[in-house]
Amino acid sequence: MKSSFYLSSKEVFLDIVDAKEYVQLDRVSTLYQSLKDSVKKPLKMILLYGKPGTGKSMMLNKLYEDLKENQKVIMYHTPLVDETEFLKSLARDIYGVRPFEELNFTQFNELSEHYEFDNTPLVLLDEAQLYSTSLMEKIRLISDARKIKFVITLHKTDDKEDIIAKEHFQTRIWESLELHNASSAELKIYIQKKLMKNNCFDVANMFDNKNVKCIHKITSGNYRDTNKLLDSLFSIYDWYEDNQPTKINYSNISNKFIEMAAIKTGFINA
Numbered sequence: 075m076k077s078s079f080y081l082s083s084k085e086v087f088l089d090i091v092d093a094k095e096y097v098q099l100d101r102v103s104t105l106y107q108s109l110k111d112s113v114k115k116p117l118k119m120i121l122l123y124g125k126p127g128t129g130k131s132m133m134l135n136k137l138y139e140d141l142k143e144n145q146k147v148i149m150y151h152t153p154l155v156d157e158t159e160f161l162k163s164l165a166r167d168i169y170g171v172r173p174f175e176e177l178n179f180t181q182f183n184e185l186s187e188h189y190e191f192d193n194t195p196l197v198l199l200d201e202a203q204l205y206s207t208s209l210m211e212k213i214r215l216i217s218d219a220r221k222i223k224f225v226i227t228l229h230k231t232d233d234k235e236d237i238i239a240k241e242h243f244q245t246r247i248w249e250s251l252e253l254h255n256a257s258s259a260e261l262k263i264y265i266q267k268k269l270m271k272n273n274c275f276d277v278a279n280m281f282d283n284k285n286v287k288c289i290h291k292i293t294s295g296n297y298r299d300t301n302k303l304l305d306s307l308f309s310i311y312d313w314y315e316d317n318q319p320t321k322i323n324y325s326n327i328s329n330k331f332i333e334m335a336a337i338k339t340g341f342i343n344a
């Protein structure tokens with residue numbers, strides 16, 4: 075069996091959202107704390123937004139894992155864009171009532187009148203930009219009636235019709251938190267902590283500030299793009315290890331290899 079120095083490092087950067095792989099970074103931790111505080115407040119809706127790949131799903135998953143022991147919390151990873159399906163799922167997951175052929179909004183509201191909770195149930199909705207305006211309005215009404223609290227995440231786009239500018243996001247029931255790309259310093263911690271979490275200590279130590287600066291220049295500190303770049307970087311290292319091992323310097327990551335990986339992934343043009 076083939077054993078590679080770099081292959082296990084490659085696995086570290088697969089684009090998988092798993093709360094167990096969550097890394098604490100200064101700014102991210104502060105934001106996460108605000109999110110946890112917001113969830114405790116009598117706010118009805120909390121919005122987590124940011125560009126793709128800034129860690130929204132990751133943070134939502136982490137919140138779910140941290141809260142689920144102590145309160146009623148439901149997480150919908152993929153949007154239930156069909157209104158009936160959405161309401162039926164809420165009825166099932168929150169109130170434990172099943173089979174409805176149909177369940178319209180009025181019927182859902184009537185149903186929810188029959189239940190009281192010490193703690194308002196919390197529903198986490200990922201990818202909320204995919205919900206229709208009409209369903210978003212209903213979500214707003216449900217939360218406004220204090221039946222369910224929602225945390226929703228959505229992409230921030232540069233579109234002229236910015237979703238956050240829409241009416242249902244402007245009422246005072248909202249608190250919004252924005253996630254950003256990593257700074258260079260944060261990116262270094264991100265890369266090293268991820269590797270160390272997976273016992274790749276030697277490889278973690280091979281990244282210096284120059285490498286991180288180079289990576290940051292290519293990915294702007296976007297976590298998903300950084301994952302892609304590093305996945306490709308470790309494939310390149312793996313190839314050299316098999317074919318031209320003398321070209322590898324085991325004390326440092328090579329910026330030339332990082333640039334090769336950037337070309338291979340299409341981040342820069344050859």
Ligand SMILES: Nc1ncnc2c1ncn2[C@@H]1O[C@H](COP(=O)(O)OP(=O)(O)OP(=O)(O)O)[C@@H](O)[C@H]1O
Pocket residue numbers: 088089090091095096097098099102124125126127128129130131132133228229297298301
């Ligand atoms: N705090 C973190 N700890 C560990 N990994 C992270 C963290 N934040 C982001 N990542 C990594 O970055 C990847 C992208 O993050 P995520 O999928 O959460 O982005 P997103 O903001 O939800 O993007 P999209 O808007 O496209 O849904 C994740 O697969 C994960 O590997």
Ligand SMILES: [Mg+2]
Pocket residue numbers: 130131132200201
């Ligand atoms: Mg996401």
